[in-house]
Amino acid sequence: MYGLVNQAVQxxxxxxxxxxxxxNIKTEAGVDEEKFVSNQAxxxxxxxxxxxAASKILNAPAEDILKLFGExxxxxxxxxxxxxLMDAAGDSLGEFLAYLPNFHTRVRLIFPDLHPxxxxxSDVEEDRLILHYYxxxxxxxxxxxxxIEGLGKRFETxxxxxxxxxxxxxxxxxxxxxxxxxxxx
Numbered sequence: 001m002y003g004l005v006n007q008a009v010q011x012x013x014x015x016x017x018x019x020x021x022x023x024n025i026k027t028e029a030g031v032d033e034e035k036f037v038s039n040q041a042x043x044x045x046x047x048x049x050x051x052x053a054a055s056k057i058l059n060a061p062a063e064d065i066l067k068l069f070g071e072x073x074x075x076x077x078x079x080x081x082x083x084x085l086m087d088a089a090g091d092s093l094g095e096f097l098a099y100l101p102n103f104h105t106r107v108r109l110i111f112p113d114l115h116p117x118x119x120x121x122s123d124v125e126e127d128r129l130i131l132h133y134y135x136x137x138x139x140x141x142x143x144x145x146x147x148i149e150g151l152g153k154r155f156e157t158x159x160x161x162x163x164x165x166x167x168x169x170x171x172x173x174x175x176x177x178x179x180x181x182x183x184x185x
Contacts, residue, residue: 100121
């Protein structure tokens, strides 16, 4: 994963718990990077180790940390890192989700060595759709849930993502029922 991801993990922890907790997490994870370079690729193991160490240090399930991180990613990191691209992807949650399959194609122009997940949408209705999530990385379903909830906050439209089925059941990808209600006034 790119350093931007690890920087975002650091930002989340420092913002919520302080620098000392971040330093403890890095030590627990065996990570000695003083600073992550946003456009440099790092082994995925670094990110997984940071999440595992955060789970241990914060005494919270890794799933909860990943969900919180997904929300943080949408509301802070992605907005700061490529806000114009986020803004161009739609004026509402429904529009953004419909555009999501194309989003990482555009992000790859910024980060050419990126190995992002891919998304497809189906069964689109006025306030719901099925989100198909394809990734070579395991265990990031809670991150996707956090992304969706963060997007709901970004668009002031309460949203939920419920895991339906996926790789854990032998499928080639994960599926989420995404629902939302209301719209910005």
